[in-house]
Amino acid sequence: MSDPSLVHEVAGPGRRTHVLLIGIGAYDHLGGGTGPPATYPLGLGQLTSPPVSARALADWFVQSFECEDRPLGSVRLVLSEPTPVSWQHPVTGVIYTPPMGDLASTQPVIQAWADAAQDPDDQLILYICGHGLAAGTEHILPLRDFGHPGSLPFDRALNLQKLANGLATTKASNQLLIMDACREQPDLVKANANEGTGAIFADPARRLGIAQDMQQCVIHSTELDGKARGKPLEASLCAKALIHAFTGAAVTQGDGGWRIKSTSVLSALSDLQARAFAPGSRNVQRGDVTRFAEISVRRLAGPPKIPVFVRRQDRVTLAGKRIVALNAITAAQVDQPILDLEWEGALEMGPHQITVKDGEHDLCPTAVHLVFPIFLGVELVVAS
Amino acid sequence: MSGTLELRVNQGGLPQAIANAVVVTVRQVLDAAGRYPEQPFERIVPVPAGGDRPAVLDVPDGTYALSARLSSGEALSKTVTVGEGQASPATFDLPASGHEWLSWQTLVGGVDSADARSRRRRSFTNKNLEQRPLRAPTMGYLSSVMPPPALAPGPTPAPAPASILQFALARGQMTFDAAGFELDPNWSIATQSDPDVHQWAVRPLAAPAPPSYQLMGLLETLDAKYVALLPSPWLYHETEEAPAQAGAIDIVFDQDAPSESALKVAVHEPRFTALLGYLGAGRLGEAAHALGDDIGGEITKLLQGKLENPFAAAGAAYVGLTAVRDRKLRERWAPWLTNLEMWFPWLPDGAILQARDRLDRAETLAHLDEAREGFKRAFQRGVPLYSAGLQHLLDGLRTFSEPTSSTFDPEAADMAHQVAEVASRVDPTQPFTVLALPRNG
Numbered sequence: 001m002s003d004p005s006l007v008h009e010v011a012g013p014g015r016r017t018h019v020l021l022i023g024i025g026a027y028d029h030l031g032g033g034t035g036p037p038a039t040y041p042l043g044l045g046q047l048t049s050p051p052v053s054a055r056a057l058a059d060w061f062v063q064s065f066e067c068e069d070r071p072l073g074s075v076r077l078v079l080s081e082p083t084p085v086s087w088q089h090p091v092t093g094v095i096y097t098p099p100m101g102d103l104a105s106t107q108p109v110i111q112a113w114a115d116a117a118q119d120p121d122d123q124l125i126l127y128i129c130g131h132g133l134a135a136g137t138e139h140i141l142p143l144r145d146f147g148h149p150g151s152l153p154f155d156r157a158l159n160l161q162k163l164a165n166g167l168a169t170t171k172a173s174n175q176l177l178i179m180d181a182c183r184e185q186p187d188l189v190k191a192n193a194n195e196g197t198g199a200i201f202a203d204p205a206r207r208l209g210i211a212q213d214m215q216q217c218v219i220h221s222t223e224l225d226g227k228a229r230g231k232p233l234e235a236s237l238c239a240k241a242l243i244h245a246f247t248g249a250a251v252t253q254g255d256g257g258w259r260i261k262s263t264s265v266l267s268a269l270s271d272l273q274a275r276a277f278a279p280g281s282r283n284v285q286r287g288d289v290t291r292f293a294e295i296s297v298r299r300l301a302g303p304p305k306i307p308v309f310v311r312r313q314d315r316v317t318l319a320g321k322r323i324v325a326l327n328a329i330t331a332a333q334v335d336q337p338i339l340d341l342e343w344e345g346a347l348e349m350g351p352h353q354i355t356v357k358d359g360e361h362d363l364c365p366t367a368v369h370l371v372f373p374i375f376l377g378v379e380l381v382v383a384s
Numbered sequence: 385m386s387g388t389l390e391l392r393v394n395q396g397g398l399p400q401a402i403a404n405a406v407v408v409t410v411r412q413v414l415d416a417a418g419r420y421p422e423q424p425f426e427r428i429v430p431v432p433a434g435g436d437r438p439a440v441l442d443v444p445d446g447t448y449a450l451s452a453r454l455s456s457g458e459a460l461s462k463t464v465t466v467g468e469g470q471a472s473p474a475t476f477d478l479p480a481s482g483h484e485w486l487s488w489q490t491l492v493g494g495v496d497s498a499d500a501r502s503r504r505r506r507s508f509t510n511k512n513l514e515q516r517p518l519r520a521p522t523m524g525y526l527s528s529v530m531p532p533p534a535l536a537p538g539p540t541p542a543p544a545p546a547s548i549l550q551f552a553l554a555r556g557q558m559t560f561d562a563a564g565f566e567l568d569p570n571w572s573i574a575t576q577s578d579p580d581v582h583q584w585a586v587r588p589l590a591a592p593a594p595p596s597y598q599l600m601g602l603l604e605t606l607d608a609k610y611v612a613l614l615p616s617p618w619l620y621h622e623t624e625e626a627p628a629q630a631g632a633i634d635i636v637f638d639q640d641a642p643s644e645s646a647l648k649v650a651v652h653e654p655r656f657t658a659l660l661g662y663l664g665a666g667r668l669g670e671a672a673h674a675l676g677d678d679i680g681g682e683i684t685k686l687l688q689g690k691l692e693n694p695f696a697a698a699g700a701a702y703v704g705l706t707a708v709r710d711r712k713l714r715e716r717w718a719p720w721l722t723n724l725e726m727w728f729p730w731l732p733d734g735a736i737l738q739a740r741d742r743l744d745r746a747e748t749l750a751h752l753d754e755a756r757e758g759f760k761r762a763f764q765r766g767v768p769l770y771s772a773g774l775q776h777l778l779d780g781l782r783t784f785s786e787p788t789s790s791t792f793d794p795e796a797a798d799m800a801h802q803v804a805e806v807a808s809r810v811d812p813t814q815p816f817t818v819l820a821l822p823r824n825g
Contacts, residue, residue: 135808135809136644136807136808136809136810136811136812137771137774137775137778137807137808137810137812138804138807138808161775161778161779161782162782165779165782165783166786168779168783169783185642185644187822189808190808190809193804193805193807193808194800194801194804194805201786201788201789202782202783202784202785202786202789203786203788203789203790203791204743204746204752204755204783204784204789204791205749205752205789205790205791207746208746208747208748208749208752209747213711213744214744223457223813224644224645224812224813225642225644225645252426253423253424253426254426262669263667263669263670266667267451267453267459270457270458270459271459280499280503281503282500282503286456286457286458287457288457288665288666289666289667289668290666290775290812291666291706291775292666292667292668292669292706292707293706293707294669294707303420328418329418329419329420348420349413349420350413350414350419350420351414351418370413370414370447370449370463372411372413372420372449373411
């Protein structure tokens with residue numbers, strides 16, 4: 001039987017990276033849902049950002065995830081949206097209709113994803129976006145049918161700790177799990193500790209005979225008691241930051257190459273997400289880690305480009321202007337129209353002369369900026 | 385061609401110099417010719433706060449991006465150029481604390497800086513919250529979990545104590561007075577407070593001696609009851625030749641914080657400050673770097689010195705378990721975990737660490753059996769000192785809780801259920817275990 005979640009697969013020898021992306025936006029039994037209401041809705045309702053986030057990451061992985069150590073092996077996708085909506089592979093054009101994110105359809109997908117990794121050197125990457133609840137070390141991730149009539153409060157939800165614990169007994173020795181969900185701590189979760197499904201059942205005998213150490217890192221998009229944010233119908237702050245981080249923002253040099261490592265992904269996530277908040281805001285969304293391992297998530301063939309953001313300090317839009325960035329060493333030049341409030345691009349590492357042009361005139365004096373990880377943020381002061 | 389970077393951290397009001405306060409990433413971004421280097425110099429180093437001596441790092445000529453990652457997750461950045469033969473200083477000014485007596489807690493991320501607290505007050509004002517619930521704690525009890533006579537260090541495990549898991553599970557039903565605990569006469573408590581934050585500084589009254597039982601603080605507020613496990617006496621030496629002294633333990637209650645994370649515990653110890661801060665934040669990569677370049681050697685040294693300070697040994701071992709991938713390195717220090725478990729039966733963390741290591745490196749079913757029994761022993765010994773230990777204990781017991789697995793153990797499954805209840809009440813953002821229990825059931 002074919003696996004409807006499998007939207008990308010590359011066969012071939014050697015160790016691989018297997019990716020599962022889950023975006024739960026539609027909740028049948030929560031506020032605004034189409035089914036009978038949950039007995040304990042916990043004040044939760046419908047979301048629009050999670051499926052957009054999962055789609056954005058799916059697009060990025062199938063187009064851009066190149067890794068010298070563990071090339072892409074597969075991408076699986078689960079999308080909970082109000083009606084079944086397809087996803088079109090950006091390279092092949094093939095249209096897929098992924099599972100809709102209820103427990104019955106999601107559990108086998110998680111199992112299939114874990115089973116896809118048969119080499120102990122394989123890597124598993126999981127991204128889950130949707131509602132999240134916490135209580136101490138425990139984390140609950142409601143699925144589409146959370147609150148189904150007749151079910152216990154957390155029957156139709158993933159228990160992250162159980163899931164991670166079960167995954168830690170599977171074959172792949174490198175595991176990066178990213179939870180893009182709120183972590184507020186309602187009393188109902190505390191009163192139902194140990195509930196929710198792990199989807200993968202722990203069996204430590206599976207790893208007997210495997211020489212590689214299990215390296216599992218669980219990163220959260222926000223801190224305990226914090227909210228995970230995203231604008232409606234847009235990818236979340238975390239999803240956008242992750243794409244930047246995986247592309248190059250989180251790069252470090254060492255161990256024989258340019259690598260994206262889990263520690264630097266966490267740092268990049270924190271710093272890139274913080275851009276969305278006013279300086280000094282107390283609500284700034286920072287990444288967090290609840291299980292740590294230093295994983296080399298991606299080894300690049302060479303130095304990557306680094307995200308660069310250019311905006312006016314007074315937040316007047318730059319739409320209609322042009323950005324000109326000249327590499328001071330190689331003389332390579334970027335010359336692009338700016339379409340939005342700010343310019344968002346990527347430049348090679350090193351010094352650049354950056355100018356924003358309004359027609360033929362410079363909007364402000366040209367300045368030299370050093371581009372290096374995690375990102376360069378330029379705030380233009382424009383004389384009125 | 386090379387110069388040096390002299391790195392230090394400035395946190396006003398610290399009562400003493402801190403050898404390892406934060407770790408700083410040093411990344412070369414330009415070489416001497418002004419180009420981005422093909423092989424840029426990159427290091428992560430522990431940096432001191434206060435005192436006269438900075439961390440000194442030999443680096444090739446060039447320009448460096450320096451990033452100090454605080455345990456709060458916030459990063460402070462600087463760019464510094466180093467010329468041939470030059471010593472280039474770089475000082476990170478950390479956000480100021482509201483009071484000198486809170487400076488240590490601010491450094492380790494336990495209490496917000498004065499600026500952040502001020503912003504927090506403004507946000508209350510902006511929301512027109514004219515009244516705040518009064519949550520001033522009624523202090524409180526400081527109690528030993530176990531009677532000292534049964535706990536002399538030695539190779540023979542002491543009888544298993546009554547599990548304080550049961551105590552914790554009683555949640556709001558318990559009355560501290562009636563729980564059989566009394567104010568421990570062996571410790572002094574000094575208090576400080578401002579309108580938002582209350583602090584108790586705990587020190588042993590007697591001359592510094594190795595710990596022989598688990599100390600815990602019990603606090604009660606209008607919202608919750610807190611159980612805080614305290615690593616006291618925490619013995620350390622200012623220098624290798626100096627006599628041992630006991631670091632003060634700060635217990636801080638921040639009534640503006642969510643009730644689940646309102647009570648914080650920090651230990652005043654100059655070498656372990658960064659490690660404990662990062663351990664609480666889960667940033668074990670930084671925590672490992674806080675031990676310096678010879679991570680395996682440092683963990684081994686701490687484990688060998690466990691008779692004097694088993695708390696530090698356990699903390700370092702938690703970092704080593706997860707942050708050090710090199711199996712050969714682990715083989716150097718892991719054998720010492722057996723003694724940590726055997727000699728300190730009142731410290732559940734020893735049994736947890738030993739079982740976790742056994743599980744991680746299991747090659748046979750017999751090894752899995754040993755791991756499972758280790759986790760069950762740890763359960764019987766009570767609540768671990770470190771919140772990371774609670775997570776490892778729960779993971780370990782859950783690993784043997786799946787009925788369809790060949791390694792299923794129903795007793796472990798039952799224990800996992802009980803530990804999950806405790807784990808759901810812990811503040812995982814702190815290095816030491818603090819449970820927030822509802823006041824009324």
